[in-house]
Every structure is written in structure tokens, then in C-alpha cells.
Amino acid sequence: MDKISVKIDSEYIKLGELLKYANVVSQGSEAKYLIKEGNVKVNGETVLERGKKIYPGTEVYALYNNEEFFIKTE
Structure with a gap:
């Protein structure tokens, strides 16, 4: 499992943007598919x-292309 730490410089970030920023996906369309598939x-x-x-302080778990990602925001 890849563990990724992401610093958020604003009040919040949208989930799709976070997945791109953390390099889980490369495009917004991939993030949309990943999220909609549950x-x-x-x-x-x-x-x-x-x-x-x-x-x-939010923890995000994603499963994409049989690879697990754990993202911790700070």
C-alpha cells in the first residue's frame, strides 16, 4: 500500500482534485470513475x-488498478 501525505494550503480540497494531486490518477475523468465505482x-x-x-486531518483510501493508496492530509 502506498502511503501519501498531502499538505492542504487552503481550507479544503475537493476529493477529485486530491486524487490527482496525490498522483493516484492523472486525469479528472479517472478520478470520477474511481469514485463512482465505490x-x-x-x-x-x-x-x-x-x-x-x-x-x-482527513484520511482517504483508494483502490485503483489493483493498487492501494492511503492518503493522509495535513
């Missing part, structure tokens, strides 16, 4: 909306 959890709960606001 392969992303935010603080342990499956999230189906790309625009979900992610604040510092």
Missing part, C-alpha cells in the same frame, strides 16, 4: 461524490 473511502466511509470537501 473504490474511495474518506475516514472509513465510501464516498460517491467527486466534489466532497476534504479538510486537513
Whole structure:
């Protein structure tokens, strides 16, 4: 599992943007597909909306192309 730490310089970042910023996906369309398929959890709960606001201290888990990613925001 890849563990990634991401510093958020604003109040929040949207989930789709976070997945791109953390290099889990390379395009927004990939993030949209990944989220809609139910392969992303935010603080342990499956999230189906790309625009979900992610604040510092949030934990995001993603499964993409049989690879697991754990993102911790600060």
C-alpha cells in the first residue's frame, strides 16, 4: 500500500482534485470513475461524490488498478 501525505494550503480540497494531486490518477475523468465505482473511502466511509470537501486531518483510501493508496492530509 502506498502511503501519501498531502499538505492542504487552503481550507479544503475537493476529493477529485486530491486524487490527482496525490498522483493516484492523472486525469479528472479517472478520478470520477474511481469514485463512482465505490473504490474511495474518506475516514472509513465510501464516498460517491467527486466534489466532497476534504479538510486537513482527513484520511482517504483508494483502490485503483489493483493498487492501494492511503492518503493522509495535513
